[in-house]
Amino acid sequence: MTVSLMNNTVANDQNTAASSNIVYETKQMNLWYGANHALKNIDMKIMENEVTAIIGPSGCGKSTYIKTLNRMVELVPSVKTSGEILYRERNIFDKDYRVEELRTRVGMVFQKPNPFPKSIYDNIAYGPRIHGIKNKKILDEIVEKSLRGAAIWDEVKDRLNENAYGISGGQQQRICIARALAIEPDVILMDEPTSALDPISTLKVEELVQELKKDYSIIIVTHNMQQASRISDKTAFFLNGEVVEFDKTDSIFSNPADKRTEDYISGRFG
């Protein structure tokens, strides 16, 4: 499979900002849903142009954490946080940090493919349009570049004006990835992006992730440990709202430091 991004300026001009290549630095971050303490003292550094996988059993807080990185978690009423998450050295919980600004830099792909009930073209153009791009020619270019970036251009180039619901679930998910690419983000968050897909579509998305990490930093939550070991550079193991272990994927899977990590990846629970 070949994926050609038309140019790499997207990631490059955003990376020049700080010399450090830390994208996200989480410091002593806690999160509560009402009285439920869902994330406990999280400390993590996420590096540029890497794939960071987050694994753990259901209810361990991995989805909550990834949704905190673009503050989508705040759509749930009664959420409280403490501590800091620095994105490119700026605390995203700062009062004057606008979530809309954060979310234009940090794209998200969700568990279930969720295209809008609009044409494929309008789905991809949605992000650029809300950020003020009206020029049809520029939109056309963004749509093509994003669809190529998500390795689905060849499959849909003749049906851009068809409703996005008319294509298969796997294609829909890649449309959603293309839609996230269209806002030219710096980071892509993926919340179990393949859990609703068949094995072949899953493979395509995994290959895509490998391509995308050249230009983007990717954080992916997954239930599937094989997936984590196949595609990620670093893996974090979450359990009961804590980071049990966070290290290079190779060491996590071949030589886990913590007994609980070993039990989980060897399938003794979870």
Next chain:
Amino acid sequence: MRYIEHDAVVKRMNSRMVVNKVFKGFFIFATSLALLALVILLYRIVTQGAGHLSIDFLTNFASRFPEKAGIKAALIGSIWLMAVVAPTSIILGVGSAVYLEEYAKKSRLTTFIQTNIANLAGVPSVVFGLLGLTIFVRTLSLGNSILAAGFTMSLLILPVIIVAAQEAIRSVPKELRDASYGMGATKWQTIVKIILPAAIPGVLTGSILALSRAIGETAPLIVIGIPVIIQFLPKGVMDTFTALPMQIYDWSSRPQQEFQMVAAAGIIILMAFLIIMNSIAVAIRNKYDKRY
């Protein structure tokens, strides 16, 4: 040890089947009764009124002679009324629904407001007439104008529109909101570009049902003093007017037998008006109906 004795089950099978059939019959009977009533009503009205329908009936003003009586003033009056009621009630209704569903935090106050909106939908229309008389006719000195009547009718149907729009907005999948917010869209952009387009079919169905109610209501118009016999057409929203149900009510309460025919003809026009409105709603709904 078995709990289900199959012999006993077979024995009881007959009586179960009888009960099954009896209830099926009852439900068919209930539906037919409603249909029959409708058919009789339509038949009576059409046989009585069809003879009186003509172009003259549409273009004449009211008259004390049944053969000259026309519905022009009432028909045009009802169109004027709808022109005020539809935008007022839909804009305010959808606005309230958007606020309650998308902005308001769940609190005791919003629950209280919510319950009361639902209750308001059940308040008799004559009460809204009194409210309109106090607020619009007297306090705001709008008199018995189209504007006063339109605002009163809007108040009357607002609760129904709010509740219908809320349900339509609530049924828009959360995933679509997530996708929009996830790309950095503001709440307003998400509402305008994603939520409302997806909610339009439901909003329209509710709104048209509510408008149909407004077009047939008589009591609030009587309370705010809308005249029955008018020999001119309104020129603006501050003029007085009369409406279809007022005119029909007047004709049907006259002693002369011929006026019953005129009333029936008026009812045919009113129903045609309703059917046209409903068809527009269905057309718009089909255009926007998309599955998620």
